[in-house]
Structures are given as C-alpha cells and as structure tokens.
Amino acid sequence: MLSAKSTEVIEATLPVVGAAIGDITPRFYDRLFAAHPELLRDLFNRGNQANGTQREALAGSIAAFATALIADPDQRPDAMLARIAHKHVSVGIDSSQYKIVHEHLFAAIVEVLGEAVTPEVAAAWDEVYWLMANALIAVEDRLRAEAAAGGDPADLWRPYTVIARHQETEAVTSYLVRPADGRPVPAFRPGQYVSVRTELADGARQIRQYSLSGSADGALRFSVKREDGGEVSGHLHDHLKAGDPVELAPPLGDIALADGDGPVLLASAGIGNTPMTAMLDHLATTGSTRRIVSVHGDRDQLSHAFRAELARLTAGLPNADSHVFYERPLGEWPAERTGLVDLSTVEVPAGTTAYLCGPLPFLRAVREQLLTAGVPAADIHYEVFGPDLWLGA
Structure with missing residues (x-):
C-alpha cells in the first residue's frame, strides 16, 4: 500500500521521472557494472545490454509499477510482478541484489534530476522502490522453494x-x-x-x-x-x-496452459510456437476433448519449425484445427494462407482462453484482433522472448 503523502508526490513527479528515465537507466547500468562487473559477465544478458532492450524493460517496469500504484494505491499489479519474479528466479537474482540496485539507481536519478530530487521526492520514490522490491522478494522466495523440491533453494542449477x-x-x-x-x-x-x-x-x-x-x-x-x-x-x-x-535451472514462467474444458486458442509466430507445441503435446497426451484452435505465422514452409508435429498433434485431437499463415509461401502447399496472421478469418469460439507467443508487433496485433472478436483481456495471456518491453506500453 502506497501512503497518501507519497501517492501525491509520485503523481506529481511521475511525468518528470518518466521523461528522464531514458537518461537514468544508462547511468544506472554504467554505475552498476562498474561496481559489479561480475553481474554483466554471469547474470545479465550481454546482448540485451548492448542493444538497449534491457534498459528499456527496466524503465517500463518502474513506470508501470508507479502508474499502477497511483491508479489504485491499495492494490499491487500482481500479474506484472509474477512475470518479473519468474524471470529473476530463472537467472539467479536474489534478495541481496535489490540493495545494490537501489544504491546505483537512486544515485543515477540524482545525477540526472539534480535539485529536483528533494528529500520529499526521494522518500516517495524510495517507498515505491521498496514496495516493488519487497513484493518481488516474497514471490521469488516462494518460487525458489517450490522449484527446489526439497533441495537447496539458493542453488537451483x-x-x-x-x-x-x-x-x-x-x-x-x-x-x-x-x-x-x-x-x-x-x-x-x-x-x-x-x-x-x-x-x-x-x-x-x-x-x-x-x-x-x-x-x-x-x-x-x-x-x-x-x-x-x-x-x-x-x-x-x-x-x-x-x-x-x-x-x-528448473522450469519457470507464469504463462502456462490452465486446466479446464473451455475452448483454447494458441497463437504464435516464428519460434514463438515452442511453448504452443508443448501445450498441444500435453493436450494430445491427456486425450483432451476441448475445442482447440491453433494459429501460426511464419516466413515460409522451410522456416516453420515443428510443421509436421503441428499436423500430427492436431490430427490426434478430436476437436482441434490449425491455421497457418506464410508471408512468402513456397509453391502450392496444403492448408496454407498468405500474409500475416489475421484472426478475422478464423472462427474464435465463445468463451475462448488465448495464449500468445511471438515478437512484440505480432502480440500487439493479435491481442487487438482477439479483443475485437470479443475475447476479454483477462483471458488473453502472452509470453515475450527477451526483456518484456510491453510493460511500458
């Protein structure tokens, strides 16, 4: 719960901090890696640091969390926290590192904003940070204990x-x-x-x-x-x-096929069909009679991984069908469609729960198509490869 006083300060300063976050995060990471080079070597994705996506993701998570607290100070954005916590546990981030991040993040904020960071402003953002950090620590401790399955939760490898x-x-x-x-x-x-x-x-x-x-x-x-x-x-x-x-490390991730008997739509693009293949395999292995709609988009037939597996698994399910879209199809192959995934050409059953995985532009487009088709936002679940840049959207 964010205090009433801090809520007022955060609401007043969020536009300023948000506008400067692109300057704050590079300074933060420069300070962090100068003091702790081992984090870049063995913990952080060096490729995502080099191309800037990790910095954008951090900025998005801070802005999203602060915005959510202002919108409803009594509620935490648990879905966002769960996604981050799973990622943290999967790479071995532990509670001690939150103090390190705090030190260098707030030093970077002061460097960029200078005198605008009054004691009152610093105290309010400090409260936001530790609300987020402590909530994440609690979720991460639980996830580590569950993943350890009786072993050492401090070393899951x-x-x-x-x-x-x-x-x-x-x-x-x-x-x-x-x-x-x-x-x-x-x-x-x-x-x-x-x-x-x-x-x-x-x-x-x-x-x-x-x-x-x-x-x-x-x-x-x-x-x-x-x-x-x-x-x-x-x-x-x-x-x-x-x-x-x-x-x-043990399997993690907050986006997973839920049990039930309602319709399921699995939508993917490119290598995003890896989790969808696991979901289809599970449904086939358990003899599911659910209505299943599988939709996949790829460049062409030769770039489509698990093409034969998709056909086999779909054929083994009594109420399943697949729709495959190729941007540049090669020759005349059966059951193909040309162009990007377009769900307006696919029947989406009432009561569908949708799972999406693929590049961010694909996720945004398909999510919008599902909303237009009447699927509630709460029933649309997505997984992003790499840093979750959607948090700041």
Missing part, C-alpha cells in the same frame, strides 16, 4: 546430459536432455521455460531462457533459434551435441 539433438529447420535446433544425477525431470506446466547456463570462450557464464517444446522418456526438450549475433544461441548450435553436459 542441475547438471543434465544431452541425449539427442534434432535440427528442426536451418535456424532452429531442439535438444533432448536428461538429468545427469539420475533423478526424475522436474515437473513443468506446458508453456514454461528453462534457463540454460553456458560457459563461453571468454569464460563468461551467460544464461538464456528457452521454452520447453515437449518431453519424452524422462527427458525435457527445449528448442533454440540461432539469432543474428546471438553469442549463446550460436554457441549452442555450434558446440552442444549429444553426450555433452549442460546446466539447467
């Missing part, structure tokens, strides 16, 4: 062995991995992701999240798209092969 590797497309590779210690794979919900920790040539141990695309025979399957300039995805594609060891 486990050794796995790659038992198979499959080239889905020229750019997408799937890895089937099994715990090296012989214990069962951790439970996961369809739609969740795992963190993979990789030691690179310069000694950095970088962490990336990859959606689980399925499981089989006591093993987990995750799929990796080689990104242009992606140091981790490129390393995995070039070096990780069957028989190799690999480190994984």
